[in-house]
Every structure is written in structure tokens, then in C-alpha cells.
Amino acid sequence: MSKxxxxxxxxxxxxxxxxxxxxxxxxQALEDVSFSVPEGEFCCVVGPSGCGKTTLLRxxxxxxxxxxxxxxxxxxxxxxxxxxxxxxxxxxxxxxxRTVRGNIRFGLxxxxxxxxxxxxxxxxxxxxxxxxxxxxxxxxxLSGGMKQRVGIARALAPDPEILLMDEPFASVDARTRDxxxxxxxxxxxxxxxxxxxxxHDIDEAVTLADRVVVMGTDPGTVQSTFSxxxxxxxxxxxxxxxxxxxxxxxELGSPTDTR
Amino acid sequence: MSTQTDTSSDxxxxxxxxxxxxxxxxxxxxxxxxxxxxxxxxxxxxxxxLVPGPVDxxxxxxxxxxxxxxxxxxxxxxSPVLPTGLAHLAETLFHYVPGLLLGAGCGISLxxxxxxxxxxxDWLRPLVRVLxxxxxxxxxxxxxxxxxxxxxxxxxxxxxxxxWINFYGAYGGVEGVSSDLTDAASTLGVERxxxxxxxxxxxxxxxxxxxxxxxxxxxxxxxxxxxxLFGAPGVGYEIINASNNLAMATSVAYMFLISLAFLCMDVxxxxxxxxxxxxx
Numbered sequence: 001m002s003k004x005x006x007x008x009x010x011x012x013x014x015x016x017x018x019x020x021x022x023x024x025x026x027x028q029a030l031e032d033v034s035f036s037v038p039e040g041e042f043c044c045v046v047g048p049s050g051c052g053k054t055t056l057l058r059x060x061x062x063x064x065x066x067x068x069x070x071x072x073x074x075x076x077x078x079x080x081x082x083x084x085x086x087x088x089x090x091x092x093x094x095x096x097x098r099t100v101r102g103n104i105r106f107g108l109x110x111x112x113x114x115x116x117x118x119x120x121x122x123x124x125x126x127x128x129x130x131x132x133x134x135x136x137x138x139x140x141x142l143s144g145g146m147k148q149r150v151g152i153a154r155a156l157a158p159d160p161e162i163l164l165m166d167e168p169f170a171s172v173d174a175r176t177r178d179x180x181x182x183x184x185x186x187x188x189x190x191x192x193x194x195x196x197x198x199x200h201d202i203d204e205a206v207t208l209a210d211r212v213v214v215m216g217t218d219p220g221t222v223q224s225t226f227s228x229x230x231x232x233x234x235x236x237x238x239x240x241x242x243x244x245x246x247x248x249x250x251e252l253g254s255p256t257d258t259r
Numbered sequence: 260m261s262t263q264t265d266t267s268s269d270x271x272x273x274x275x276x277x278x279x280x281x282x283x284x285x286x287x288x289x290x291x292x293x294x295x296x297x298x299x300x301x302x303x304x305x306x307x308x309l310v311p312g313p314v315d316x317x318x319x320x321x322x323x324x325x326x327x328x329x330x331x332x333x334x335x336x337x338s339p340v341l342p343t344g345l346a347h348l349a350e351t352l353f354h355y356v357p358g359l360l361l362g363a364g365c366g367i368s369l370x371x372x373x374x375x376x377x378x379x380x381d382w383l384r385p386l387v388r389v390l391x392x393x394x395x396x397x398x399x400x401x402x403x404x405x406x407x408x409x410x411x412x413x414x415x416x417x418x419x420x421x422x423w424i425n426f427y428g429a430y431g432g433v434e435g436v437s438s439d440l441t442d443a444a445s446t447l448g449v450e451r452x453x454x455x456x457x458x459x460x461x462x463x464x465x466x467x468x469x470x471x472x473x474x475x476x477x478x479x480x481x482x483x484x485x486x487x488l489f490g491a492p493g494v495g496y497e498i499i500n501a502s503n504n505l506a507m508a509t510s511v512a513y514m515f516l517i518s519l520a521f522l523c524m525d526v527x528x529x530x531x532x533x534x535x536x537x538x539x
Contacts, residue, residue: 058442081445087442089442093439093443094443095462099538106444113448154447158447
């Protein structure tokens with residue numbers, strides 16, 4: 001508060017996506033997309049399939065080259081992947097030859113990451129995602145929900161400031177998903193990370209997000225954003241909740257496809 | 260309630276046991292029928308050396324271990340005396356093992372490099388297309404000209420055979436590495452290409468690399484016998500040597516010795532494979 005008001009508007013933002021365009025062969029995946037995420041925010045990006053939301057997330061992760069525009073993290077342009085941005089994948093992308101412990105440990109063994117007590121850190125994370133007794137199991141032995149818990153713990157291990165999640169719960173059953181939502185919000189409350197969470201499920205977005213970014217398709221653009229001003233935990237039957245969902249669904253213009 | 264569960268699980272165990280037993284009995288039956296046909300065929304064919312019978316062959320097999328032979332160990336130069344069968348098996352292994360290991364090592368290395376590096380792949384792919392279809396035994400002439408008739412020449416031919424099978428195992432394995440896994444590794448701080456190869460591509464390709472190696476174990480037994488027909492010492496040479504003396508039963512005994520040696524190696528490697536790939 002005592003600081004002078006910044007003249008550069010972007011400087012208060014953790015992530016700033018500026019006029020990003022990206023096309024694949026004949027498809028324009030993203031066209032002139034700009035938005036930003038303040039530090040510590042839980043931001044959900046929703047949109048129909050093919051709207052480029054995964055492309056956007058990969059751009060922030062630094063996994064793809066952009067046609068034009070740039071992504072800034074802490075005002076520095078992203079030039080490639082880094083341990084400051086952890087990513088959780090839709091199909092888990094766990095290393096099948098490594099145990100739960102080995103997967104979580106992966107990022108901690110990189111030279112760029114210095115942890116004083118790696119073993120302790122792994123145990124802490126196993127505990128955090130509730131996988132005690134499964135440390136020595138291989139991914140093939142785990143259910144979808146458990147696999148994604150490992151995926152989250154693995155991404156959290158190097159203590160990234162940003163957590164990027166690409167439809168992480170799309171392949172787990174509805175009840176497990178509800179539980180994982182609650183766990184994820186718990187973890188987020190503890191770690192105070194900036195989260196960008198991509199989903200096509202409006203209910204999921206309204207359950208989790210501080211702010212929902214709605215994307216339109218062909219070409220992928222940001223249509224509008226909604227701040228979700230509801231106490232957590234949120235009830236799906238709550239009147240205001242239903243209201244938000246309806247508004248976002250109107251914006252998306254597809255009343256039937258809600259998952 | 261608990262007794263009921265016990266009974267049903269007993270039934271399942273008994274069922275699978277009966278299934279196993281039936282399978283073994285059928286397999287045994289097949290063997291017996293084969294022996295019978297072999298025996299009938301052998302006793303009705305004249306002259307008798309055309310088809311040596313099972314009894315004669317078994318006797319020849321026992322003889323392989325009742326007599327002893329002195330062999331020369333290459334490099335070391337010592338000449339131990341071993342039971343004849345083992346002695347000639349050892350002679351074969353003196354070129355089989357180095358040929359197989361060197362061929363597999365080089366094939367896997369090149370396969371990994373070409374599967375991983377697009378530029379190298381572009382450079383070498385046409386060359387591979389040209390060299391690959393040449394049967395390993397076609398290299399016999401060069402083996403003889405370059406290395407002479409002996410262990411080195413035979414090892415060279417085994418090397419060629421092992422090389423290609425292992426090359427394709429590793430090449431296919433690395434090409435099939437999922438981009439999801441390499442993406443995940445990138446976000447977890449893997450920056451250098453070599454680290455990615457070591458940490459992601461190689462373990463991910465391991466099943467195919469090991470399958471390639473196991474296939475080459477069998478293929479190299481076929482090749483090694485072919486190579487020895489041209490004069491390198493070993494079981495393959497003994498097959499032709501015995502037949503030159505019309506001791507066909509001895510040839511059959513050596514054929515079974517090869518089959519036995521392959522079986523042992525294959526079973527051993529499968530056990531190792533299951534252990535290494537426990538995560539699958």
C-alpha cells in the first residue's frame with residue numbers, strides 16, 4: 001500500500017497474456033488473445049472443445065512456440081518451460097516406470113531445483129494428496145482419481161508459483177471429482193499459488209474459480225470474464241451458483257452441452 | 260457366510276488347476292504322438308541313416324556327455340577338456356556371445372540415436388533401407404575374407420544379425436515415446452536433450468528394446484549355425500561334421516542341444532524381463 005501506484009498496469013499481474021496468436025495448419029487456435037491473472041488467483045478458463053484453451057495453457061507453460069504475441073510471468077517473457085510453472089495433464093502423463101514416490105520425486109531431482117530434504121518433501125506431498133500406503137505403487141495399480149493426485153503432487157513438488165491444470169478431472173467419475181475439487185481448494189489455500197485451470201465444465205469452473213474466463217471458438221478468443229463472488233465451499237444448488245452457471249452458459253451460447 | 264466364500268474360492272483354484280493339468284496332458288500327448296510318428300518313420304525308412312530314430316538319437320545325445328573333448332579358449336589360449344557336447348557348445352558361445360552383445364549394443368545405440376534425432380534419421384534412413392534387407396549370412400564371404408574361418412568371422416555374422424533386430428527395437432521404442440511424457444518432463448525441469456533421452460525416452464522404450472533383444476537371442480542361434488556350416492568350430496559345425504560321417508543320430512543330438520541352449524537363454528531372459536518391466 002505504501003508503494004507508489006505503478007504506471008505499468010501489468011506489473012501487478014502474475015501472468016499476462018498479450019495479443020497471443022497461434023495456428024495449427026489450417027486451424028486458427030488462438031487469435032489475438034489477451035488477459036491476465038493476478039497473483040494468488042484461481043482462474044478457470046472455460047470454452048467448447050476446439051476453442052484453444054489447451055493451446056493457451058501450453059503457451060503459458062512455454063511448451064509451444066507462438067505465432068505472435070507474448071506471455072509474461074512476473075513481467076518476464078516466457079521462453080520455455082520452467083520449474084516456476086507446474087502443469088497437471090488431462091491424461092495424467094505419469095511416468096509408468098516410476099512409482100508414486102518416483103513420479104513425485106522427478107522434479108526434485110533436477111539440478112535447477114534445490115531442496116534441502118527431498119525425501120521429506122516427497123513424504124509431505126504424499127501426505128498432502130492422501131496417498132500414504134501407495135508410495136511404492138506403480139501408476140498402473142492406481143485408479144484415475146489417485147493417478148491425478150499423483151499428477152498434482154508431482155507438479156507441486158518443486159514448489160512452483162503457478163499451477164497450470166488442463167482439464168485434470170475430465171477422466172474421473174463425478175463423485176471422485178467432487179472430492180478432488182475440495183482437496184484442490186484446500187491445497188490452494190495452503191500454497192497460495194496462482195492457478196490457471198482449463199475445463200469445459202461450467203459447474204466445475206464456478207465451483208472452483210475466483211474468476212472465469214470464457215473463450216469462444218474459431219478462432220479462439222476471450223469472449224468475457226466473470227468474477228465469481230461466492231463463499232467457499234460452494235453449493236451447486238445454491239441460487240447464486242445456478243445464476244452464475246446460467247450466465248456463463250448464455251455467454252457460451254450452447255444450452256445443451258454442459259458435459 | 261465365510262465357509263461359502265471359502266468353498267467358492269476353492270472351486271476357482273481347483274478349476275484353474277484342472278485347466279493347467281489338461282493343458283500339460285495335451286502337450287505331453289502331442290509329444291508322444293510325435294515320438295511315435297518319428298519312430299515309425301525311422302523304422303520303415305531304408306537306408307537307416309536317412310531318418311535316425313528317437314532311440315538312436317537319445318543314445319547319441321547321452322554320448323555327447325559321456326565322451327570328452329579338448330577345446331581351445333580364444334584370447335586366454337588355455338585348452339580345457341570338457342564333455343564333448345559342452346565343449347562344442349562352449350565353442351559356439353565363444354563367437355555367439357560377443358557377436359550378440361556387440362551387435363545388440365551397437366544396434367540399440369544407433370536405434371536410439373536415429374529415433375531421437377530427426378537430422379540423423381534423415382541422413383541415415385536411406386542407407387538403412389539399403390543395408391537392412393541383406394540377410395546376415397550373405398556377409399559370410401566378407402567374414403571369411405576379412406577375418407578368416409574362425410571365431411571372429413562367425414562373431415561378425417552374428418553381430419550383423421543381432422544389430423538389425425536390436426536397431427529396430429530401439430528405433431521403434433524411441434519413436435513411440437508419448438509427447439505427453441516429454442511435455443511433463445519439460446515442465447518438471449528437464450532441459451537438455453540428453454537428459455530427456457535418459458530420463459524419459461529410454462525407460463519408455465525399454466519394453467521394445469528388451470523384446471528386440473529377446474528376439475535376437477533366438478535369431479542369432481539360427482544365424483550362428485549357418486555361420487558354422489562354413490567351418491567355424493561349434494555345434495553347427497558338428498552337425499555337418501557328424502553327417503559327413505553318416506552319424507545322423509549325432510547330428511540330431513546336436514540339434515536338440517541347440518534347442519536346449521536356446522530354451523535356457525530364452526527362459527532366463529524372460530524372467531529378467533519380467534523383473535525389469537514390473538511396472539507394466
